[in-house]
Amino acid sequence: MKLREIQKMLEAEIISGEELMDVEIERAGASDLMSDVLAFGKPGLLLITGLSNAQSVRTASIIGAKAIVYVRGKKPEREGIELAAEKKIPILSTKFMMYRTCGLLFSGGLRGISDMPDTREGIGKSEEGAFVQAFDIIGGDFSRAGTVSIKIMEMLKEVGIDPAIVSRASIAAYEAEMNVVMYARNGTFTLSLTPAAIRMVVADEGVGIPDIELAMKEGYSTATEEMREMGFGAGMGLPNIKKNADRLEIRSEVGKGTRLDISIDLKQDQRA
DSSP, X not given: OBHHHHHHHTTOEEEEOGGGTTOBOOEEEEOSOHHHHHHHOOTTOEEEESOOSHHHHHHHHHHTOSEEEEOTTOOOOHHHHHHHHHHTOOEEEOSSOHHHHHHHHHHTTOEESTTSOOGGGOOOOOOSOOEXXXXXXXXXXXXXXXXXXXXXXXXXXXXXXXXXXXXHHHHHHHHHHHHHHHHXXXXXXXXXXXXXXXXXXXXXXXXXXXXXXXXXXXXXXOOOHHXXXXXXXXXXXXXXXXXXXXXXXXXXXXXXXXXXXEEEEOOTTOOO
């Protein structure tokens, strides 16, 4: 189904991306929790959400969504529109509630994400060479949250990493970056890329994690109401990182900070 057909079906306004309305959409997923989108969203889907801040666009970019439909007449802020244009993600806004939006699309033949093939388990390859790059993250700066992860995603694509591996690394990077923004004063994100593996070390100065085992359980969260309003706090951050990493090591000291060491293998002699 073309996005233009979806636009007519939902009586939606085109916010940006008029030139991209002929893109083919095969499946859709709906959520206002960006952690759920990261956990269950897959490349190529249509993201349906009522969360209209820039984080929804950053999340869509991280998972490789083809387009976004905002429900309940919501429209993204200027930063989100500009980012969507940069990433070539068309944006629509419909007056319908999320339930009706999903029902109309399902009745029209658009499928959900439950039967999409999950490419995150694919094996990738990298070109020869290695590099290390570090980024600073400022705690509490939600306006810039996700920018480091997008840069990392673009770097991995540029050097020829398999898209399945890029997807896994981007999701892990995004969740790790958001943990710093949400719970720390500041942090550093170091990306190391070799022919054998992607390694991401995220160290912060923050509150620390009192009980790592508890924090690893899906659904456990200490997010504030402000964080929940932004679509986070579903208790999927660390579980999402573990799901997408081959190895995850967590060290944390209460009152001082947390260090995440995330590795994803690149096996050149195998293919997805």
